Amino acid sequence: MKDVRIAILLTCHNRREKTLFSLEALFKQVLGLENSLQVYLVDDGSSDRTQEAVQLNYPEVKVLQGDGNLFWNGGMRLAFSEALKTGHDYYLWLNDDTQLEPDALSNLLNTHYQLAEQGKPNSIVVGSTRDGVTGELTYGGVVRPNRWRRLAFKRVEPSKERQECETMNGNCVLIPHTVAEKVGNLDNAFTHGIGDYDYGLRARRLGCSVWIAPEYVGTCSRNLLRGGWEDTNLPLGARWKKVRQVKGLALKEWKIFASRYAGPFWYIYWLSPYIRLISSSAFKKLGFIPKQV
Numbered sequence: 001m002k003d004v005r006i007a008i009l010l011t012c013h014n015r016r017e018k019t020l021f022s023l024e025a026l027f028k029q030v031l032g033l034e035n036s037l038q039v040y041l042v043d044d045g046s047s048d049r050t051q052e053a054v055q056l057n058y059p060e061v062k063v064l065q066g067d068g069n070l071f072w073n074g075g076m077r078l079a080f081s082e083a084l085k086t087g088h089d090y091y092l093w094l095n096d097d098t099q100l101e102p103d104a105l106s107n108l109l110n111t112h113y114q115l116a117e118q119g120k121p122n123s124i125v126v127g128s129t130r131d132g133v134t135g136e137l138t139y140g141g142v143v144r145p146n147r148w149r150r151l152a153f154k155r156v157e158p159s160k161e162r163q164e165c166e167t168m169n170g171n172c173v174l175i176p177h178t179v180a181e182k183v184g185n186l187d188n189a190f191t192h193g194i195g196d197y198d199y200g201l202r203a204r205r206l207g208c209s210v211w212i213a214p215e216y217v218g219t220c221s222r223n224l225l226r227g228g229w230e231d232t233n234l235p236l237g238a239r240w241k242k243v244r245q246v247k248g249l250a251l252k253e254w255k256i257f258a259s260r261y262a263g264p265f266w267y268i269y270w271l272s273p274y275i276r277l278i279s280s281s282a283f284k285k286l287g288f289i290p291k292q293v
Contacts, residue, residue, distance in 0.1 A: 004035045004090070006105070007083035011042040011075025012096040013068065016050040019096040023058050025218070026094065029105045040083050041096075042066050042075040071246055073195035076170065077186045084180065091180055093173040093196075095139075097220055098129055100172070104217035108174040111162050111213040122179050122208040124200060126165065127172030127217030128158040138222045139172075141165030141212035142197075150262040151269045153197070156212055163212045167200025171220050174213075182206050189256050191246045201261055229277065236281035249273055 008026060012019045019041075026039070039061040043051045045068025054061055064078055076093060083091055090112075092105070101107075108125045115123040128140030142153040143166050156165055173196070183203045186195045200210045227234070229243035242248045251274075258270035 004109070005088040006035060006037050006090045006092060006109075007086075007088040008037055008039040008092045008094055009076055009079040009083060010039070010094050010096050011044055011066070011070065011072060011079060012046065012050055013044040013066075013071075013075075014046045014048045014050070015096055016046070016048045016053050019050055020053060020057060022094065022096050022098055022100075023054065023061065025099040025101075027058065028102055029100065030102050031105060035105075035109075038062065038083070038086070038088065040064065040079040042070065042079045044068055044070045044075045071192035072170070073186055073190045073192055074188070076195070077188060080180075080185045084185065087177070089177055091175045091177070093170050093175070095171040095220060098171050098218050099132075099220070100127075100218040101216070104172070105174075107213050107215065107217055108172075111211065112174060112176055114162075115209075115211060116176075120209060121176065122182065122203075123176070124168070124179055124203055124208060124210045125162075125174040126168040126210060126212050127174070128156075128212060128215075129171055129218050129220035130216050131221055132219040138220050139169035141168045141210060150266075151258060158212055158215055160214055162214055165210050165212050166204065167197045167210055168212075170196030170199075172217055179203055179208050182208060190253050191250070193247070194253055194257050198257060198260070232280050236278065239277055239281060243274065243277060 041054060041061050042064045044066030051063050054063060064082060066075055070078060080091065104127060108127055111125045112123060126141040129138050130136060131138050137155055137157050140158060141156050143156055144152060145154050146152060156163060183199065183206060187198055190198060204210060229239050229248045244251060255270050258266045262269035
């Protein structure tokens with residue numbers, strides 16, 4: 001078998017210990033000798049000496065510098081762009097707070113090999129993660145269960161068999177070079193979130209498919225809603241400020257996503273999260289919504 005070159009793409013910001021734990025699990029992957037890894041890590045302006053710690057413990061990692069304003073999508077775009085210059089057989093998106101199981105990468109690769117043998121080489125393979133304490137599904141492949149709710153996605157529990165889905169969270173995603181050549185990089189229209197969903201949906205429009213690998217491939221905790229724009233305990237002004245931020249649901253970026261994937265009445269889907277925000281805050285003030293705990 002020919003050598004299989006795999007580019008691992010990560011971005012981080014001030015999460016030194018989580019980043020090191022993620023890299024430790026990555027380098028413990030059980031792989032055949034025909035597989036070679038090249039890690040591209042974007043350190044987006046960390047002030048906690050992440051770069052120094054990574055270079056000390058994992059000198060083989062190629063560290064790229066950001067200015068602190070790249071966020072997830074921008075950081076991953078930079079890592080992806082650098083890896084594409086060299087050319088690899090596969091590109092693995094990996095969140096820096098995701099800890100892989102020892103057989104995770106083998107699972108993803110074997111899933112793609114099977115799909116390719118069945119005439120589906122242009123397939124993205126998604127790894128599902130669960131909470132390290134509760135064991136509940138946290139990130140993975142998603143579908144739209146209701147045709148009338150065009151932008152309402154639901155995560156799909158992994159099973160013993162691979163499953164097709166519509167798009168995915170970007171925590172652990174294997175992209176073969178044939179897909180990368182068709183779809184290209186993440187879209188710079190997005191800064192933090194949404195870019196992963198957009199990539200999977202764009203890939204499907206170009207004739208590719210998205211599949212969930214069997215079983216869980218690692219652990220990753222969910223980002224809590226508390227303190228964010230969806231937290232109804234916060235006053236309306238605070239929620240409105242947060243929803244318009246990069247890590248919220250920025251108006252312009254959500255508008256682009258809605259116009260691409262919500263059909264002819266996309267503007268209704270675009271505005272609906274903001275209407276729900278305002279109405280839920282109003283109902284909360286009137287006492288119709290119980291306090292979140």
